[in-house]
Amino acid sequence: MPEGTPTIKDVAERAGVSVTTVTNVLHGRGGRFSEETRERVLRAVEELGYRPNQIARSLVRRRSHTLGVVVEHFRGALLGNPYYSTLLDGILAEAVQSGYQLKIIALERPDPEHARLNTEDGSIDGAILAAPLHQSPLLHWVERCNIPRVVAGSSPRDLRAACVDVDDEGSVYAAVKWLIELGHRRIAFIAGPTNYWSAKQREQGYLRALREAGIHPTEHWIRRGNYSTLSGRQAMEMLLQVRPGFSAVVCCNDWMALGALEALRRVGLLVPEDISMLGFDDVEAAAVASPPLTTIRQPVRDIGITAARLLIQQIESGQPSTEHVIFPGELIQRDSVIPCSAEPPDSVKRSQHTRPRRRRY
Amino acid sequence: MPEGTPTIKDVAERAGVSVTTVTNVLHGRGGRFSEETRERVLRAVEELGYRPNQIARSLVRRRSHTLGVVVEHFRGALLGNPYYSTLLDGILAEAVQSGYQLKIIALERPDPEHARLNTEDGSIDGAILAAPLHQSPLLHWVERCNIPRVVAGSSPRDLRAACVDVDDEGSVYAAVKWLIELGHRRIAFIAGPTNYWSAKQREQGYLRALREAGIHPTEHWIRRGNYSTLSGRQAMEMLLQVRPGFSAVVCCNDWMALGALEALRRVGLLVPEDISMLGFDDVEAAAVASPPLTTIRQPVRDIGITAARLLIQQIESGQPSTEHVIFPGELIQRDSVIPCSAEPPDSVKRSQHTRPRRRRY
DNA sequence: CTGAAAGCGCTTACAG
DNA sequence: CTGAAAGCGCTTACAG
Numbered sequence: 065m066p067e068g069t070p071t072i073k074d075v076a077e078r079a080g081v082s083v084t085t086v087t088n089v090l091h092g093r094g095g096r097f098s099e100e101t102r103e104r105v106l107r108a109v110e111e112l113g114y115r116p117n118q119i120a121r122s123l124v125r126r127r128s129h130t131l132g133v134v135v136e137h138f139r140g141a142l143l144g145n146p147y148y149s150t151l152l153d154g155i156l157a158e159a160v161q162s163g164y165q166l167k168i169i170a171l172e173r174p175d176p177e178h179a180r181l182n183t184e185d186g187s188i189d190g191a192i193l194a195a196p197l198h199q200s201p202l203l204h205w206v207e208r209c210n211i212p213r214v215v216a217g218s219s220p221r222d223l224r225a226a227c228v229d230v231d232d233e234g235s236v237y238a239a240v241k242w243l244i245e246l247g248h249r250r251i252a253f254i255a256g257p258t259n260y261w262s263a264k265q266r267e268q269g270y271l272r273a274l275r276e277a278g279i280h281p282t283e284h285w286i287r288r289g290n291y292s293t294l295s296g297r298q299a300m301e302m303l304l305q306v307r308p309g310f311s312a313v314v315c316c317n318d319w320m321a322l323g324a325l326e327a328l329r330r331v332g333l334l335v336p337e338d339i340s341m342l343g344f345d346d347v348e349a350a351a352v353a354s355p356p357l358t359t360i361r362q363p364v365r366d367i368g369i370t371a372a373r374l375l376i377q378q379i380e381s382g383q384p385s386t387e388h389v390i391f392p393g394e395l396i397q398r399d400s401v402i403p404c405s406a407e408p409p410d411s412v413k414r415s416q417h418t419r420p421r422r423r424r425y
Numbered sequence: 426m427p428e429g430t431p432t433i434k435d436v437a438e439r440a441g442v443s444v445t446t447v448t449n450v451l452h453g454r455g456g457r458f459s460e461e462t463r464e465r466v467l468r469a470v471e472e473l474g475y476r477p478n479q480i481a482r483s484l485v486r487r488r489s490h491t492l493g494v495v496v497e498h499f500r501g502a503l504l505g506n507p508y509y510s511t512l513l514d515g516i517l518a519e520a521v522q523s524g525y526q527l528k529i530i531a532l533e534r535p536d537p538e539h540a541r542l543n544t545e546d547g548s549i550d551g552a553i554l555a556a557p558l559h560q561s562p563l564l565h566w567v568e569r570c571n572i573p574r575v576v577a578g579s580s581p582r583d584l585r586a587a588c589v590d591v592d593d594e595g596s597v598y599a600a601v602k603w604l605i606e607l608g609h610r611r612i613a614f615i616a617g618p619t620n621y622w623s624a625k626q627r628e629q630g631y632l633r634a635l636r637e638a639g640i641h642p643t644e645h646w647i648r649r650g651n652y653s654t655l656s657g658r659q660a661m662e663m664l665l666q667v668r669p670g671f672s673a674v675v676c677c678n679d680w681m682a683l684g685a686l687e688a689l690r691r692v693g694l695l696v697p698e699d700i701s702m703l704g705f706d707d708v709e710a711a712a713v714a715s716p717p718l719t720t721i722r723q724p725v726r727d728i729g730i731t732a733a734r735l736l737i738q739q740i741e742s743g744q745p746s747t748e749h750v751i752f753p754g755e756l757i758q759r760d761s762v763i764p765c766s767a768e769p770p771d772s773v774k775r776s777q778h779t780r781p782r783r784r785r786y
Numbered sequence: 787c788t789g790a791a792a793g794c795g796c797t798t799a800c801a802g
Numbered sequence: 803c804t805g806a807a808a809g810c811g812c813t814t815a816c817a818g
Contacts, residue, residue, distance in 0.1 A: 069545070069571070071795055082805040087797060097803065119489065119547035120795035122480050124810045130528070130548075137521055142514060144726065149510030153503060156531055160498055165543075166529040167491070170521045182526075184430070186480035186811085187491075210430070293713075322713055349710040352654075352683055365505065432811055443789040448813060458787065481811035485794045547795085788818085795810105802804085 070112040079108040090116065122186065130165050131155070131375060132188035134179060136197065137170035146347060147364060151194055151216055154368020162376050164189070176205035184210055190375045192216050198261040212378035214385075216371035217364075218261045221388070226378070228371045228389045230362035232262045235393025236269030239342060239360055240314060242395070244277045247404035248312040248340065253281070254299045254324060255288040256316035263291075266316050266344060285310075289320045296323025304331060310339060311404040318343035318350045318359055325353060325400075340401040344393075355399035363391050431473040440469035451477065483547065491526050492516070492736060493549035495540060497558065498531035507708060508725060512555055512577055515729020523737050525550070537566035545571055551736045553577050559622040573739035575746075577732035578725075579622045582749070587739070589732045589750045591723035593623045596754025597630030600703060600721055601675060603756070605638045608765035609673040609701065614642070615660045615685060616649040617677035624652075627677050627705060646671075650681045657684025665692065671700060672765040679704035679711045679720055686714060686761075701762040705754075716760035724752050 076083045081101060088096045089105045097105075108114070122128040133155060135142055143149045152166075159166050169182050169191070179202055183191045190212035196202050197218070206213050207224045219227035243251055253270050256263025267286075274281055284306045289295030296315060300323065303313065315321035321343035328335055335341050335355055343350055343359035350357040370389050378385050437444040442462060449457045450466045458466075469475070483489040494516060496503055504510045513527075520527050530543050530552070540563055544552045551573035557563050558579070567574050568585045580588035604612055614631045617624025628647075635642055645667045650656030657676060661684065664674065676682035682704035689696055696702050696716055704711055704720035711718040731750050739746050 073795075083796080084798085084805055085803090088804090091797090095803080101803080115542050115545050117484075117547040117795050119480055119483050120810090121797075122810095123478075123484055123795080123812085124797045126810075128480065137517075143504075143510045143517060144507075144514045146505075146507065146510070149504045149507070149513070152510070153505045156498075156504060156529060160531045160533065165531070168517060168527040168529065170517055170526070172521065181476050184476050186478040187489075348708070349713045352710045353713055354715045434811075444812080445789055445814085446787090449788090452813090456787080462787080478811050481794090482813075483794095484796085484811085485813045487794075790817090792814090792816105794813085797810085798808090800808105801806090 070114045075108045075114050079104045130167050130188050131159050132167045132169045132191040134169045134193045136174045150364040151368040154365035155372045158369045158372035174200050174202050179205045190379045192371050198259050214371045214374045226374050226385045226387050228367045230391050232265035233269040235360050236266045237273045240273035243312050250310045252303050252310045252313040253286045254315040254320050257290045291317050293319045293323040296320025297327040300324035300327035312340040314342040318345045318347045336400050336402040346396050358398045358401040359396050360393040361396050362393050431475045436469045436475050440465045491528050491549050492520050493528045493530045493552040495530045495552050495554045497535045511725040512729040515726035516733045519730045519733035535561050535563050540566045551740045553732050559620045575732045575735045587735050587746045587748050589728045592751050593626035594630040596721050597627040598634045601634035604673050611671045613664050613671045613674040614647045615676040615681050618651045652678050654680045654684040657681025658688040661685035661688035673701040675703040679706045679708045697761050697763040707757050719759045719762040720757050721754040722757050723754050
């Protein structure tokens with residue numbers, strides 16, 4: 065607040081009443097002032113251009129009506145990631161609806177003490193930890209901090225704190241089971257980086273589906289990328305080198321699937337005719353890829369909304385919660401998956417294709 | 426802050442010193458205490474788990490070390506828009522680097538008074554108005570508010586406040602001029618919604634380039650969409666109905682370009698062989714479209730960074746500023762634009778294509 | 787080197 | 803219906 069900003073005291077003086085009366089009319093505590101007093105106060109507010117200082121209010125009420133979103137600020141390009149921004153969008157929508165505002169608390173390092181210093185400082189009423197990395201020290205913080213809190217996304221299932229997440233394991237499991245029902249048995253997997261809890265879970269889902277169907281993947285069936293398009297292309301290239309005749313490949317995220325698509329295109333293999341492809345996330349680019357990518361969508365915005373709702377509940381009830389809300393993923397069927405043809409890939413009739421290079425698989 | 430939270434007074438008592446001394450050691454005001462006192466205070470802080478209440482501090486220092494990002498919260502799906510989230514990402518990066526945190530102030534309606542109430546309340550040191558709509562009442566607010574402020578994105582050039590933006594008009598002008606140099610003369614335009622300042626500017630750039638080249642577009646050359654893929658497809662379909670033999674079409678954003686691509690594909694026209702296509706924004710999907718889209722990229726993250734920097738300068742210098750920083754757009758050349766062949770489209774030799782339907786243009 | 791006191795701008799019992 | 807006083811948790815001259 066700049067120097068000359070009018071305060072409640074100025075209003076009181078101008079209206080010729082006490083500051084107590086000013087707060088009372090400002091907060092509509094009826095019956096404590098006459099209509100005439102009310103008008104005088106309001107006029108003074110108007111004339112002075114007075115706006116209440118929320119900081120002072122927060123200090124005495126011990127409530128800031130602000131939600132904190134805690135993020136690890138690794139390398140800075142955080143909100144450029146649609147996952148985080150969509151999560152934030154959901155949180156914001158719910159917060160605004162309930163009369164809260166949002167503070168972004170970007171931690172320069174995932175240090176519990178650092179987190180406490182920035183959250184238990186009176187500036188927020190509660191915190192949402194946004195998609196922590198696998199085994200982040202912040203999970204430790206979140207389990208024992210002194211303010212209402214919930215984890216949104218990437219939450220270990222044994223977390224002793226409220227959290228909201230998608231069922232990574234279960235939705236990949238279901239999708240791979242579906243591929244198997246379509247006749248696919250040789251199904252490769254392009255895995256994600258090991259520092260993501262979600263990547264691990266998706267891999268588990270893949271393995272469980274195969275196991276239940278009595279299919280035993282060798283290490284040649286799995287290649288690991290880092291979630292980037294390039295790494296997906298490279299992983300696919302390595303997969304092609306071992307030539308075990310896959311009829312389908314499932315990717316831990318869409319960007320790697322897009323890279324894998326590129327790798328197949330380069331060697332003249334067609335999706336889905338030669339190989340079916342399944343992604344995860346349903347990023348915007350998935351719908352406009354060629355072919356449009358069949359993928360698993362997670363309700364990221366709903367996760368954000370629910371996390372905010374859970375947090376506000378804790379704040380307003382005064383009851384800490386350790387509730388876990390797990391959303392199912394949704395299979396988005398587009399054009400990159402078809403049933404497995406009985407014949408091995410070599411003899412599959414390929415549709416017309418204009419690429420010059422063409423290899424046997 | 427929950428009830429039992431230790432305060433500076435508790436620390437003072439425990440250490441057997443005054444609160445003045447506690448603040449002094451906490452803020453490292455050297456020379457005002459003995460080494461032994463310092464240790465006693467620090468030990469008390471440690472034992473009590475004391476963390477300073479920033480709200481109280483803000484109240485007396487009149488500084489919150491928080492930047493406010495003001496957005497119009499229309500329909501809620503705000504940060505789902507990569508433009509906003511990327512802008513926010515840049516702002517966040519610069520803020521964190523300079524020791525500030527971010528508060529998101531989502532306004533339920535673009536009302537100047539509502540904006541003042543939420544910004545001039547002591548909770549932020551300055552505000553960034555993020556990409557206001559064309560003629561938003563908030564521009565009015567930003568020109569006369571009492572705290573440091575800057576507009577990031579979509580800023581009218583005559584704004585009497587600091588702002589950072591891309592040169593929409595100039596970059597479309599330059600790109601269209603380039604198309605003309607490539608031999609294109611019949612260049613259609615799929616315009617954006619009229620409530621976006623940027624959409625208007627891009628249209629102006631298109632018109633200026635044509636005008637300078639002595640080309641006179643009729644109203645048939647321009648169709649308006651609403652920035653969605655679907656609207657782009659429909660606009661292209663309308664453009665095709667009048668059949669004026671365009672050799673190129675420039676779109677006000679990438680999503681509409683992607684829709685236009687779809688419309689052309691449906692009628693069997695090839696991009697870029699039959700028609701060149703230029704987008705704007707360089708969204709992620711542009712790079713993976715087929716063909717990869719030639720487009721104009723605006724440095725959204727840099728706009729955010731610069732806006733935050735300008736704001737922090739104002740805050741720390743106490744000097745309001747009305748500086749305008751305008752970044753050029755960057756032409757990203759991919760595969761959707763080629764030189765115009767001398768022959769009219771009808772006789773253009775088309776490359777191999779597998780689509781069954783094929784129409785004369 | 788140390789501390790008592792005033793004050794930041796509000797709210798909240800409480801007394802009248 | 804109205805107001806004086808205490809207090810929220812800090813910081814800042816200022817006096818010693």
